[in-house]
Amino acid sequence: MTEGPAPTALNAGEPVMSQAGNGTVTLVDGSTFCLSNTTGDVELGTSHGLFYRDARMVSRWELRLDGQPPHALSVVAPEAFAARFMLRRPPKPGQADSTLLVVRERLLGDGLRETITLHNLGREATAVSLSLHVDADFADLFAVKEGRTSGGGADATVVGAELLLWDRSRGARGLSVSASAEPTVLPGELVWRVVVPPQQVWTTEIVVQPTVANLRVQPRFHPGEHLESSGPARTIQAWRDASTTIEADDVVLDNVLRCSERDLGALQIRDPSLPDRPFVAAGAPWFMTLFGRDSLLTAWMALPLDTGLALGTLQTLADKQGRRVDPVTEEEPGRVLHELRVGPDSNRVLGGSHYYGTVDATPLFVALLGECWRWGADEAEIRALLPAADAALEWIDRSCGAGFLAYRRSTDVGLINQGWKDSFDGINDAAGRLASSPIALCEVQGYVYAAWLARAELAEAFGDTETAVRLREQAAKLRHRFAEAFWLPDRGWYAVALDGRGDRVDALTSNAAQCLWSGIVPDEHAAVLVERLASEDMDTGYGLRTLASNMGAYNPMSYHNGSVWPHDTALAVAGLLRYAHVPGAVELAQRLALGLLDAAAAFGGRLPELFCGFARSEFSPPVPYPTSCSPQAWASAAPLLLVRSFLGLRPHVPGRRLELNPHLPSAWGTVKLTDLRLGNATLHVSATGESATVSGMPGDWTLEGRCQAQDSTTQPEHHG
Incomplete structure (x- = not known):
């Protein structure tokens, strides 16, 4: 156990507070998510909103009691897609207490349902003017994230008892708002004038339905339906029924695992036309869509729960695999998708709804296919994916410059860095200088090594001995060349990359630990690398830094240059346990895992996308990263990889x-x-x-x- 104050354990089965450090409450169900403050309000002029298919459908959703915002008491999320906001009416002037309790119960599922209940706890009737202010801007997700929105101004009309809002600029998106308890419906506002008898309750139910391509979306819930009977609840229960139950004596680990199962269920997206092909979105709030790298790694980590998620991810990515050459979207034959977007500005931001600018999703696709087969996926389904795997390997062969898989963006609108550290400054040398492209990342060579071995095993199993021999020879040659080209004998670690001149980019990073995970590292290098990773420069006490603290570009508050990413630490732990025979590997793996779980406890049981990389001895609990996604898919799946790795489950x-x-x-x-x-x-x-x-x-x-x-x-x- 790492040093530092003991974390406070969660009670077994306790619902997770769906609240980030900045007071934002995040709910998610597939491609629908909602950001609000702790009273449940979507505040105008913020990044709050109800989002559906990469567009903000509601940009204002503010509840007022007699013209005043209610006071927040608590927020509890029994599931990732539902929350209960406990509020009170502000006390009357001269009084310390309020006798009116306000409960907002919110449910997502291809729309939003909110039940508002007023509890009069007083001894006399109370009169209340209740109003809900509603607006929409139908802004693209990227525009909201970057603060380039007006926040409102939709065309609003009232038809019968419905409030209808429409995108005045494009017209294809809209929403309807309807409510029970006979509100007065005005353009942009619903109003109720209520008298609640003493010790009695009053309630109204409000339903929001999005409209996309001029078609109204059918929500996954019904009016008056209990939460447990709703579509999202049935889906998550089916996921739980089909999944392995993983339990631990340790209270923190047990609660983190429960949270992982809950969040991975909520982050799943299913095409209605292909309901048996689930895949997991990368994370809320900004990445609620298919991401090649994120979805593949998450599915790999989640194999102990369910192989169906991995198979569905592979099938979905195979359907969207590159078929042609398009420099704007970076599509190439055989290349696996990086990101899928369907928002109104996708063509402007990404060059199209499908963007392919990633170097690692393609080898990870092939590696996961082999792992899926080993875990018992249906052989016919595996065979059906072999053409996609072979097209992926052909893309790798075409993209290997000087014998290593490298990347360079096709145009100036693509991602500069196309590995998992894809921020513009994510790849740098020990002095802090940015690497020049084309860039061959160390961990990506490990992914290629694993992909070739996986396809070789499949070829041998299916009677193609010639292909099996050829790919194993390629993998063995790559392992040898990798050791010669990337190992820094005077430093004791692998260069994070080779740059456009073939020079070693010599920073000490967590990428080197991911090389252990793929198995490309020879034992003699692993023994030295373990010592380097165990240093205080890399181990924060809460997980592994992305960049060592003695490197030139180190910043513990950066996105990729010194922060801690839970999935990254989990992959490092898996790599260390793959080399359990190497002195110190198991001890370091246990230290990193225990530190990461202490961090999870500090974040309420849910690991965020990343957190700041300050040393535990300097700041405890860990310092949040301000725009970290939570829930985030591979962070949610990281505890599953920890358990699988420590079990040595193969x-x-x-x-x-x-x-x-x-x-x-x-x-x-x-x-x-x-x-x-x-x-x-x-x-x-x-x-x-x-x-x-x-x-x-x-x-x-x-x-x-x-x-x-x-x-x-x-x-x-x-x-x-």
Whole structure:
């Protein structure tokens, strides 16, 4: 355990406060999300709003009691897509207390439903003028993020009891607002004049329906329906029913895992025409869409919960794989998508709705396909994706300059950096100088190595021995050339990249730790690298810095140059445990994981996209990064990768074998996986420290590693 004050543990099963450090409450359900303040108001002139399919549908949603904003008491989110705002009417002049409780219950699902209930706790009737101010600007998500919006001014009309708002500039988007309890509906406002008897309640239900392409969207809920019966609730329950249950004795870890399951369910998006192909959006609020790299890595991390998410992600990306050459969108045959956008300004911002400017999604696609097969995905589905995998490998072959996969943007509107550190200053040398393109990132070579090995294994399994041999030879040559070109023997780490001149970009970064994850690192380099990663320059006490504190560009408050990204630390932990035989690797992995979970506890159980990289000895609890996404997909999935890695869980369903080599931190106690579905088998795993037991194994499976079977149908104990 890292040093520092002990975090406060959450109570088991406690709902997560859906509130960032700046007081913004974020709710999300697939491609719908809502940002508000702690009273539930969407304030005009802010980045708040109800968003649907990359456009802000509501830019003002302000509740007033007798012309005054209510006082906030608390916010609780029982699910990522629902919240209860507890408020009170401001006390009357000369009085300290209020007798009117106001409860706003909000539910998202291709629209918004809000139930407002007034509780009169007093001994006499109370008269209330309740008003809801509504406006919309239908602004593109990017414009809202960058503050380039007016915030309102939609055309507003009243038709019967409905308030209709329309985008006056483009006309294809709009929304309707309707309510119960007979409000007076005015352009931009709903008003109720209410008398609530003593000790009684009054309620109204308000429904917002978006209109896209002049068609009204059908919400995933019905008026008057209980939360548990709504479409979003049924979807998340189906996700839970189909997913592995993961539990831990450690209260913090257990609650973080519950939050991970909840958020990953809410972040899933399903095309109505292909409901069996779920994929996960990258994160709220600004990345509620398909992202190649983010969605692939999240699906990889979430495999212990469900293989269906990984398969759906692969199928969706295969459908959108590059087919032609387009310099503006950077589409190329075989290239895997970086980002999908459907907002009103997508063509102007990205050059089109589909943008391909990423170097790592393409090899990650192939690597995940192989991992999906090992975890028991249907063989017919895997075979159907082989042409997409081969097209991806052809793109890699065409893009490998000087033997390494590198990137250079096609035009001046594309991303300058196209790895996971894609900010303009994300790749620099030890002195802080920016790298020149084309840039070959160290971790990306590891992804290519893993992709070639994955496709080789699939080729061998499906009878294509020639392809298997060729790809394994390519992988072995790449591993050798990588060690020669990227290793800095006088420093003890890998260069973060090779630049356009072939020179080593020599900064110490977390990218080097991701090389461990892919397995491209030889043991002799791993032993030295572990020591460097364990230094105070890299380990904050709450996770691994993206850039060492003694590097020229280090800034603990930067996006990629010294901050801590939970998914990045989780990949580093997975890499260290892949090299568990190397001295110090397990100890460092445990230290990083425990520190990361302490950070999760400080953030209410939900890991954010990133946080500042100050040392724990300097600032505790960890300092939030101001615009960090939360919930964010790969941060939500990171605890699942930690558990999987510390279990040493490596299934091979086609080979009918399971390997377990636990190295669980003692603080975790016992970790249990119930209903782990691997192909047609359903297993149950229990692990403590460095031992594990498995039940439910089919009789023809082999159990390997430091584990033993609990029933007579499995193999006897085997120590590897």
